[in-house]
Amino acid sequence: MTAHSAISAQIFDEDAQRIFAGAYPDVPVKLHHGLAGHPLLAIEALAGLADRMPAASVEYNLGKLPLGVRPEDTPANGLSLGETIRTIESNGSWAVLKNVERDAAYGALLDAALAELAPIVDARTGAMLNREAFIFLSSPDSVTPFHMDPEHNILLQIMGEKVMTVFPAGDEELVPAVQSEAFHAGGHRNLHWQEHFRERGTAVRLLPGDAIHVPVKAPHFVENGAGVSVSLSVTWRSERSVAESELHGLNALLRRRGLPIGRIGAQPERQGARRIAYRIMRKLGV
Known part of the structure; x- marks a missing residue:
């Protein structure tokens, strides 16, 4: 498949762009997209991508984790990355392929998605900087612990079902100022979880074709459904971030x-x- 043929269809239609424009940059919002079922995002294609990626660009571990877990306590799954992806349905794992835009075909996919949103972003927070793409694969019932990210982010659900619970950015009970400072100095993304935080979050169910805009540093956690989940995250920085x-x-x-x-x-x-x-x-x- 050529990069051109991979991006011939619209990814975010006019309705999705309108909804995004009403929310960006500070409000999480559910969108729709046109990449569900895309051949570049099928399991075997992703396993092939993983096999040719540098070790520093992949992260994977057992997927059934508590909402709050220290990075050093995250358990390995004992498999290679290729094995993890090809047997993701049964191995109880979670994996992320980082900076997949370095591969030409996936870079074209990122460019196509963000080009549709760039006029909205440019008008609010300036030009898109450091544009990146990440692909997440999760076994049934996996959990991505409570964490935050430094980028503007749209997560596109490609396969399976998950629920993302998103919390307001800037709430210092959830993320104390000293933790934000440490995070920007290179500290880990995972956050300390307390069960009473849950009532402050908004749970958003994502099916194939759904997406969610997650503001910069809006804390969130993700609970996978009963099947394999594949998600594509398209991210960028801005003068504001x-x-x-x-x-x-x-x-x-x-x-x-x-x-x-x-x-x-x-x-x-x-x-x-x-x-x-x-x-x-x-x-x-x-």
């Missing part, structure tokens, strides 16, 4: 020195003076 990261970095530097930290506003890209201060402090090694 980069600015937020810089401002958390500045607060971390100030906090370590016992100095007052600053508030990060709803439009951090406009806090230019503080961003410049952070860059200067980093350059000087302060």
Whole structure:
């Protein structure tokens, strides 16, 4: 299959684009897409992709995990990645293929999806930066623990069923400021879970053809259904997300020195003076 033939159909139709425009960048929202059943996203095609990917671009483990789990406590499944994908229906595992856009055909798929949304994004948060794609494969009843991600993200459900429970970004009981600061300094995405958090989340059921927009750093967890699940995540950064990261970095530097930290506003890209201060402090090694 050529990259051109792989992207001939519309991925996000006019209705999906309208719904996305009403939510972006701060509100999670369910969308529809046209990639369910796409041959590049079939199990055997993904196993072949995994076989040619570098080890640093894959992550996989047993899939039946608690909602809160420390990264170092995540159990391996004892299989190779190719075996994990080809036997995903019965091996009780979870896997992610990272940065699949480095493969030409999958890169074309990412470009096609994001091109349909770029005018909306450009008008709200500026040009799409660092565009990436990830593919998630999950055995029946797998759980992706409570975590957050640094990118703007749309998760497209390709095969199977899952429920994603999404929480508001910026809630400091869910994610204390010091944890945000550590996260932007390279800390792990997994978050501390407490059962009473559940009432603050919104559970969204995803079937093939459904998608969900997840705002930057909106905490979430995912519970897979009774069948194999395949999902494609298309992500990008923006001037806004980069600015937020810089401002958390500045607060971390100030906090370590016992100095007052600053508030990060709803439009951090406009806090230019503080961003410049952070860059200067980093350059000087302060």
